Amino acid sequence: MPGLTYRKSGVDIDAGQELLRRIAPAAKRTHRPEILSDLGGFAALASLPEKYDDPVLVTGTDGVGTKLKLAMEHDRHDDVGQDLVAMCVNDVIATGAEPFLFLDYYATGRLEVDVAERVIRGIARGCEMAGCALAGGETAEMPGFYQAGEYDLAGFCVGVVERDAIVTGGGIEVGDRLIGLGSSGPHSNGYSLIRRVLEDQSATPSSAELDALLAPTRIFANAVAAACEAGDARGLAHITGGGLVENIPRMFRRPMAAEIDLDAWSRPDVFSRLQQAGNIDELEMLRTFNCGIGFVLCVPAAEESAARKRLRLVGEDAWTIGTVVPEGAAPGRGRLVVEAGGARLG
Numbered sequence: 001m002p003g004l005t006y007r008k009s010g011v012d013i014d015a016g017q018e019l020l021r022r023i024a025p026a027a028k029r030t031h032r033p034e035i036l037s038d039l040g041g042f043a044a045l046a047s048l049p050e051k052y053d054d055p056v057l058v059t060g061t062d063g064v065g066t067k068l069k070l071a072m073e074h075d076r077h078d079d080v081g082q083d084l085v086a087m088c089v090n091d092v093i094a095t096g097a098e099p100f101l102f103l104d105y106y107a108t109g110r111l112e113v114d115v116a117e118r119v120i121r122g123i124a125r126g127c128e129m130a131g132c133a134l135a136g137g138e139t140a141e142m143p144g145f146y147q148a149g150e151y152d153l154a155g156f157c158v159g160v161v162e163r164d165a166i167v168t169g170g171g172i173e174v175g176d177r178l179i180g181l182g183s184s185g186p187h188s189n190g191y192s193l194i195r196r197v198l199e200d201q202s203a204t205p206s207s208a209e210l211d212a213l214l215a216p217t218r219i220f221a222n223a224v225a226a227a228c229e230a231g232d233a234r235g236l237a238h239i240t241g242g243g244l245v246e247n248i249p250r251m252f253r254r255p256m257a258a259e260i261d262l263d264a265w266s267r268p269d270v271f272s273r274l275q276q277a278g279n280i281d282e283l284e285m286l287r288t289f290n291c292g293i294g295f296v297l298c299v300p301a302a303e304e305s306a307a308r309k310r311l312r313l314v315g316e317d318a319w320t321i322g323t324v325v326p327e328g329a330a331p332g333r334g335r336l337v338v339e340a341g342g343a344r345l346g
Contacts (some may be wrong), residue, residue: 026124034133046133056160058161065188067214077119081123081124081126082126085130087188092157093238095168102157103138104138108141167236172251173324176299176301177320180318181296182316183294189243226314230306233298236295243288251298259335271289331345
């Protein structure tokens with residue numbers, strides 16, 4: 001009787017090698033001249049970009065969350081890799097940094113090479129969009145740990161910024177303007193609530209509804225680079241978990257607040273449908289979802305028009321959505337005031 005093998009216990013080393021062979025061309029397209037190693041080694045090697053005089057490394061890590069459940073249930077694997085890159089990169093660029101390196105972690109019970117290839121090609125595509133190199137990663141096959149057909153993702157991004165160009169928020173002043181960049185939908189936040197709404201409806205989403213719910217997270221690296229190069233950005237905020245309510249105050253280094261005009265932009269229809277279907281309170285929407293604003297830049301009032309023009313030249317929908325106001329300010333009608341520890345609707 002033949003003895004046990006690793007494959008018989010549920011781990012297929014050959015499948016892992018086949019996946020590496022398939023994704024190598026996609027990873028190669030993300031190559032940067034600073035990369036000193038190829039995929040498949042124990043660790044990735046890179047030299048720092050020569051253009052920096054006093055470089056500071058910026059690190060970030062994140063996942064895709066329960067959006068993956070919806071993607072797996074409906075065989076929508078091609079864009080979740082971009083979601084993974086975006087969630088990490090958009091955090092890193094909130095310091096003014098340039099995305100530099102990216103690593104991924106793909107974990108599953110049994111490696112389905114075709115599915116994993118679709119996911120990792122999406123990761124490579126996201127890296128190309130962000131301008132960072134897919135320097136390496138890990139594929140973990142853990143039989144008995146995940147249900148059949150399930151996988152999880154984690155990403156790790158390293159950025160670089162000149163020390164004297166770090167955007168700290170320390171220069172933000174009352175009267176500064178807040179410019180919002182349009183999101184593609186919920187991005188990768190709030191999906192436990194989204195899935196609950198879908199469960200309560202007891203109906204299978206249509207293809208169009210899935211397109212809206214699973215639209216890949218936008219990557220704002222080019223927009224932030226343009227703003228930082230022009231010297232416009234006094235503060236930067238990725239509108240991620242916690243929505244507008246919790247993320248805009250993360251820009252501030254002194255007690256102050258932001259007054260948001262909720263009519264300044266058009267929310268994608270997906271948010272209105274979710275709010276109506278789930279009977280979700282407006283403030284709950286604003287602290288759970290991005291509600292159509294994926295990133296916010298704080299700029300001096302005098303630079304508002306020029307900053308919006310620059311952002312539109314790099315392909316962004318950019319609206320002036322609010323103003324920095326003193327802490328404790330009362331919101332006007334149809335407006336939202338957010339500050340550390342609280343939010344008020346007018």
